[in-house]
Amino acid sequence: SHELMGIHPYNPLEDTYSIYAHPLRNIDELCASIVRSHRETSQCRVEELQALRWKLFSREEIQAYQSKTVDEMWQHCAIQLTDAVQYVVEFAKRIPGFRMLSQNDQIALLKTGSMEVVLVRMSRYFNTENNTVFFDGKFAGAEVFKSLACGDLIAAVFDFAHDMCALKLTEQQIALFTALVLINADRPCLEDRGRVQRVQRNVELGLTHILHRDNQDNLLHKLYQRMAVLRSLCRLHIEKLHWFSQRYPLTAHSLFPPLYKELFASEGELLPGTTH
Numbered sequence: 001s002h003e004l005m006g007i008h009p010y011n012p013l014e015d016t017y018s019i020y021a022h023p024l025r026n027i028d029e030l031c032a033s034i035v036r037s038h039r040e041t042s043q044c045r046v047e048e049l050q051a052l053r054w055k056l057f058s059r060e061e062i063q064a065y066q067s068k069t070v071d072e073m074w075q076h077c078a079i080q081l082t083d084a085v086q087y088v089v090e091f092a093k094r095i096p097g098f099r100m101l102s103q104n105d106q107i108a109l110l111k112t113g114s115m116e117v118v119l120v121r122m123s124r125y126f127n128t129e130n131n132t133v134f135f136d137g138k139f140a141g142a143e144v145f146k147s148l149a150c151g152d153l154i155a156a157v158f159d160f161a162h163d164m165c166a167l168k169l170t171e172q173q174i175a176l177f178t179a180l181v182l183i184n185a186d187r188p189c190l191e192d193r194g195r196v197q198r199v200q201r202n203v204e205l206g207l208t209h210i211l212h213r214d215n216q217d218n219l220l221h222k223l224y225q226r227m228a229v230l231r232s233l234c235r236l237h238i239e240k241l242h243w244f245s246q247r248y249p250l251t252a253h254s255l256f257p258p259l260y261k262e263l264f265a266s267e268g269e270l271l272p273g274t275t276h
């Protein structure tokens with residue numbers, strides 16, 4: 001059984017054809033429902049975290065993280081990531097049209113898109129003044145993650161967060177952007193690409209509508225560029241995960257959260273014990 005619990009089959013009432021009845025009213029409604037879902041499923045509000053932005057780890061706390069073993073730190077981050085991904089699954093299920101897709105297509109979109117959405121959401125918790133990111137209750141610099149032994153992935157994650165902050169996206173723009181990151185008809189192994197394309201088209205209309213309303217049409221191509229960076233970041237994450245699983249098979253196969261393995265480990269790697 002898939003760990004992405006609670007995914008419901010096609011619900012005709014939610015079919016996207018109804019959206020063509022009154023396009024403008026519905027595009028506004030589509031944006032409003034995606035913004036609401038984003039707000040309801042983001043782990044903590046940006047305002048709350050901005051208040052914590054100067055809560056940094058002490059030298060001793062940094063030492064403690066740096067003296068963790070590679071597999072301890074990987075497990076710690078995998079747990080944090082899985083926690084964040086749960087909220088993204090909830091967000092996806094509330095995107096109009098997502099639940100009308102087949103269960104396999106919903107899983108395929110989440111397999112490749114959830115990490116990307118987590119990284120976009122993480123950039124909201126990034127402080128560009130001291131290059132720190134919210135982690136474990138305080139703001140951490142890259143040095144905190146040294147024991148992961150994947151400095152290039154961490155540097156790429158930090159660079160991405162920094163570049164996203166530079167765009168100064170509003171929460172509404174982030175809501176529509178992350179919905180578009182998820183609903184991507186070019187993802188591999190989709191059963192009904194045409195159906196995903198129809199849902200994607202509506203979300204694209206929503207994003208361009210929001211950007212036009214904010215008089216920021218110029219952001220659209222920058223957001224498409226960021227989507228390409230996200231794909232390379234997630235390829236790097238999967239590469240590192242393969243490297244890690246070879247060196248620490250026990251941790252990767254029995255200590256990582258099931259949802260993490262479901263989403264990020266390729267089918268072949270899953271040992272018995274994870275049911276399908």
Ligand SMILES: O=S(=O)(c1ccc(F)cc1)C1(c2ccc(OCc3ccccc3)cc2)CCCC1
Pocket residue numbers: 073074076077078080081084118119122133134135136145148150153154157158237
């Ligand atoms: O807070 S985090 O653990 C964090 C980790 C590394 C980092 F540079 C900044 C933050 C978290 C995250 C977890 C795993 C990530 O990549 C995959 C990864 C990287 C390294 C080890 C395992 C997995 C990226 C982000 C941010 C959002 C949710 C959790």
